Amino acid sequence: MASPDEPRAEAGIPAGRREPAGRLPGREKDLMITVRGLARRFTVRGQDVDAVKGIDFDVAPGEVVGFLGPNGAGKTTTLRMLTTLLRPTGGTGTVAGCDLLTDPQGVRRRIGCVHQGGATWPESRVAEEIELQARLYGLSRTEAKRRGALLAERLDLAGLDQRPVKTLSGGQRRRLDIALGLVHEPTLVFLDEPTTGLDPQSRANLWDHVRRLRSEQGTTVFLTTHYLDEADALCDRILVTDHGTIVAEGSPDALKARVAGDAITIEVTDQAAAAADIAGRLTGASEVSVDGDTVRFRVPRGDAALPELLRALDGRGITMASAKVSRPTLDDVFLSLTGRSLRDGEAAPEATEVAHAA
Numbered sequence: 071m072a073s074p075d076e077p078r079a080e081a082g083i084p085a086g087r088r089e090p091a092g093r094l095p096g097r098e099k100d101l102m103i104t105v106r107g108l109a110r111r112f113t114v115r116g117q118d119v120d121a122v123k124g125i126d127f128d129v130a131p132g133e134v135v136g137f138l139g140p141n142g143a144g145k146t147t148t149l150r151m152l153t154t155l156l157r158p159t160g161g162t163g164t165v166a167g168c169d170l171l172t173d174p175q176g177v178r179r180r181i182g183c184v185h186q187g188g189a190t191w192p193e194s195r196v197a198e199e200i201e202l203q204a205r206l207y208g209l210s211r212t213e214a215k216r217r218g219a220l221l222a223e224r225l226d227l228a229g230l231d232q233r234p235v236k237t238l239s240g241g242q243r244r245r246l247d248i249a250l251g252l253v254h255e256p257t258l259v260f261l262d263e264p265t266t267g268l269d270p271q272s273r274a275n276l277w278d279h280v281r282r283l284r285s286e287q288g289t290t291v292f293l294t295t296h297y298l299d300e301a302d303a304l305c306d307r308i309l310v311t312d313h314g315t316i317v318a319e320g321s322p323d324a325l326k327a328r329v330a331g332d333a334i335t336i337e338v339t340d341q342a343a344a345a346a347d348i349a350g351r352l353t354g355a356s357e358v359s360v361d362g363d364t365v366r367f368r369v370p371r372g373d374a375a376l377p378e379l380l381r382a383l384d385g386r387g388i389t390m391a392s393a394k395v396s397r398p399t400l401d402d403v404f405l406s407l408t409g410r411s412l413r414d415g416e417a418a419p420e421a422t423e424v425a426h427a428a
């Protein structure tokens with residue numbers, strides 16, 4: 071019988087070593103995705119490339135899970151394995167209740183996939199594309215029309231049904247790709263970099279559609295992204311990936327809470343040293359520094375610490391002129407785990423002005 075470490079050995083991972091994994095408690099049959107030791111090795115001109123190195127994770131029904139990582143981390147390779155476009159070279163898995171290796175057809179029937187670039191024909195009309203896709207899934211002509219109209223309505227494509235695909239904007243095109251992936255009402259949808267190349271407004275609009283998929287229909291969504299803000303805004307849970315392994319997993323807030331905590335910067339009208347002393351006594355406070363009238367420090371929860379600080383300063387007759395809480399970003403998480411930044415130009419740091427008292 072195969073050792074449980076066999077796929078890892080195949081992927082070049084030492085036996086017995088376990089990466090941080092996204093496993094969920096519960097029975098496998100209740101999970102929408104479960105993979106163990108999933109690996110993919112490519113051999114190019116005699117050189118082995120371990121694109122995915124024996125990963126473990128679970129996805130529960132109704133979750134929106136993001137697979138976040140920099141270019142080349144193994145996101146697309148993982149997605150292609152989960153959607154049966156690529157056979158794993160190691161590991162096991164079930165997707166939508168079907169075995170990835172022994173029942174790929176069952177997987178394909180039950181899932182929806184929206185890959186990068188889509189697969190639409192530029193000359194055909196929007197309604198034709200949706201109906202054709204529905205017919206390919208075996209729906210009757212009447213049902214195909216009904217589904218087409220419903221999806222057009224849901225994805226803001228109503229009124230565009232007679233437009234040739236080539237005339238659609240980037241956002242409309244992406245929403246059409248998603249409509250095509252949903253035509254057979256799958257309970258699990260895979261989205262590969264759903265908003266790459268879209269302008270900020272179209273991205274925000276698409277996020278709304280993804281949220282509604284879950285809230286209105288309970289659809290499970292697994293998406294890949296290298297946008298930190300996208301993972302943060304959309305996902306219940308994030309699997310952070312790098313070099314073919316999962317380096318962390320958790321909700322966006324839980325991941326950010328793993329970093330040293332919120333950074334607080336306050337300005338006082340005088341007695342900065344005394345204010346710093348008070349700040350340093352707050353629960354979990356660290357990295358206290360003073361620069362003129364400015365005091366900086368970190369605490370696990372900025373929103374909880376600030377009222378306590380205000381009361382303490384008040385008690386000593388110190389006036390706070392302003393306060394700012396900066397929450398850690400997912401990039402801070404990635405940086406602390408890998409020593410590198412995801413370098414996402416679109417992710418703005420979350421800084422919140424919380425008080426201006428002067």
Ligand SMILES: Nc1ncnc2c1ncn2[C@@H]1O[C@H](COP(=O)(O)OP(=O)(O)OP(=O)(O)O)[C@@H](O)[C@H]1O
Nearest residue numbers: 112114119121140141142143144145146147148296
């Ligand atoms: N068909 C292939 N042959 C050889 N190497 C491959 C192949 N497909 C992917 N790789 C390699 O596997 C690694 C992971 O690639 P993958 O496309 O999965 O990363 P990614 O995280 O999706 O990146 P991106 O965000 O740029 O799409 C990379 O080093 C890539 O060069």
